[in-house]
Amino acid sequence: MTWTTIVTASTRVALVIVLLLGPGCGSSATVRRADDLLRSGDYARAELEVDRALAATPEAEELLAMRVRILVARDRRAEAAGACGRVAGAEKRAQLLRALSEAVVSWGLGQRDPAVRLSAIHVARGADMAPLAETVAARLDDPDEVVRTWAAVALSGEPRGADVLERMLGAGKPEARAVAVRELGRLAGRAAVRTVASFAADRSPLVRAAAADGLGHVARPEALPTLERLAADPQAEVRQAALSALERIGDPRGVELARRALRDPYLGVRLAALLALVRIEGNRARPTLALVAAGADRLMALRAGVQLAKLGDPTPALALLGQGVRDALATVRLAALAAASTVDHPRVLELVATRLRDPDPEVRAAAARALLSRKGDAAAARNVARNLKGLACGRGATSADAFRAPGLCLQAAELLLRAEDNDGLQLLSDLARRARLGRDRLQALELALMRGAGPELALAGVADADPYVALASARWIYLRNR
DSSP states (O other): OOHHHHHTSOHHHHHHHHHHHOTTSSOOHHHHHHHHHHHHTOHHHHHHHHHHHHHHOTTOHHHHHHHHHHHHHTTOHHHHHHHHHTOOSHHHHHHHHHHHHHHHHHHHHTOSSHHHHHHHHHHHHHTTOGGGHHHHHGGGGOSSHHHHHHHHHHTTTSHHHHHHHHHGGGOSSHHHHHHHHHHHHHHHGGGGHHHHHHGGGOSOHHHHHHHHHHHHHHTOGGGHHHHHHHTTOSSHHHHHHHHHHHHHHOOGGGHHHHHHHTTOSSHHHHHHHHHHHHHHHGGGGHHHHHHHHTSSOHHHHHHHHHHHHHTTOOHHHHHHHHHHTTOSSHHHHHHHHHHHTTOOOHHHHHHHHTTTTOSSHHHHHHHHHHHHHTTOOHHHHHHHHHHHHHHHSOSOTTSTTTTSSHHHHHHHHHHHHHTTOTHHHHHHHHHHHHOSSHHHHHHHHHHHHHTTOOHHHHHHHHTOSSHHHHHHHHHHHHHHHO
């Protein structure tokens, strides 16, 4: 993310930054004093200064924005969200909402938990929050090496970010070295081949896997000798990363590596090898795919059958799907139904329909999802979703047993939405507000906002006790109002 490019992209953006978050450039004396107090940690005096000024000029936009910043800094996020919701005028409200979202992310960047600071950096990058460039830059000295590395990635378009990213190649924490190696390959491309390849000998398998991934991003034939070594690494995750990189590069010289890896003892490596083979050989991979589809490894056979169907031969896939949906293991039935959603053939709908009454509710949900993916019987899928709702979501959002199986309840809500049942969005909104665990509220919130929930839900999310929910809400608000 090139922050300076974004910041200087237009005079209008710069003006908004001055009004909302840049009290030093023509802003009122009150805002300057409040900002100084806020930076020094004297939140109470800062709020008093702003409240006095607002009593005289209650519509002053820069004062309203500063008050929102102060409320968020004091972790009174519900008040800040409520203040934004009461502002009249579309443009004025949009500016205040941007100030709110930036304040929440800035708050996240200052949290004690490094995982929260890291999440805030990802939100700032993903939403292109240019006004927070300096706040993110402060994380270049973060005590946590992973946070420091991601801050450097965010600022990699500037010398200060690029310098820190280079230094983090020598980080003591393997997780930080892995980020630096992988992102260097992605950002620098061909120029980074030699540096990234040198980490193929790192003592940490996490870093060696990142080196393979980085070389895949480089996507140059010069990476092949190193990837060949990594494809024989003792650790399965490294071999899998090497095969995935070979798929990305698509060089014909990777065919033999991919074929050998089809016999790897680990499923993830074998699946990556299969995809690499198809990517490199295309139609020429058919004989190998046919052999794998006829083999005893059920999951590999199913994946090979799907690839053959994509190449124009659905017969093996249909036979394997017919066996898979009847398998005694629920995991195999689930895999078969996931594969069914990708095979375009009329017979697939019949196979999927046989599992709509499966004893396992997860399998029933997968069958309904596959049915909707293939544009099958929406009414049948809707009936499954309603049944799952009663099973997993309790009798209502306020009942004692509400959301007793939130993961399955989330699936029911998603299925209702896809089946064009308006109850789905309401159910997602209830989950986002009332599910017991933050991770369940986060999943529901993100899906509800993606599927059309209004800004009221995002404003409620800003006040959520879970910082990840608050940050996700801030991201949506910023993107909606920038």
